[in-house]
Amino acid sequence: MRHTMGTTYHGLGQYQVAERHFRRARELRTDLLGPEHPDTLESMGSLADMLRHQNKLNEARKLNEETLGIRKRVLGPEHRDTLASMSNLGNVLNDQGKLDEARKLREQTLAIEKRVLGPEDSGTLTSMNNLASVLWKQGKLDAARKLHEEALEIQKRVLGPEHPDTLISMANLAQVLCRQGKLDEARKLHEETLEICKRVLGPEHPRTLISMMGVVVGLSGQG
Secondary structure, X not given: OHHHHHHHHHHOOOHHHHHHHHHHHHXXXXXXXXXXXXXXXXXXXXXXXXXXXXXXXXXHHHHHHHHHHHHHHHOOOOOHHHHHHHHHHHHHHHHOOOHHHHHHHHHHHHHHHHHHOOOOOHHHHHXXXXXXXXHHHOOOHHHHHHHHHHHHHHHHHHXXXXXXXXXXXXXXXXXXXXXXXXXXXXXXXXXXXXXXXXXXXXXXXXXXXXXXXXXXXXXXXXX
């Protein structure tokens, strides 16, 4: 119940409330199921994700590293949950500015996912976007754009144009276009993303607010 409530509040963008529920879920599952049970590890991973969303990066990294270590040992290095932990740790490293470490881990994750899960799996597509974001931060804009465009094309076809993951890819691609100086293309894509976010997620969802900021930045760049 606690984990389900955390997931619900996560979807609503209420990360502080979600963190409290995931933290309690981890405690309860550890007591009832043990520290290495898949359900306990699920709550650990979700808690780490909420910590990252709130910029509590050191705690998030420590918890992700702990979760990944257990999953590799208990589930194996190519299990979907292990790959999810690798992806989550890569996100924290990226946010911490440890770009070389993040890129190396994301390249490793993506290679395994393409082979094990397939090129159109949601985890693979997320990893494509994650790797592209590191490349973008490192100034490798052509490579980043190519990955984002590839992921977005598949997501629109497989997940649909209004899926949250598709919206993230649209926003990511718009950022790259802006950095490349393609401001009109970037503005149009930001506006399209914002319109869908408002309709699907609501006007106060964090993803909607990020899209609003993207539109503002795009317009200021054109001014």
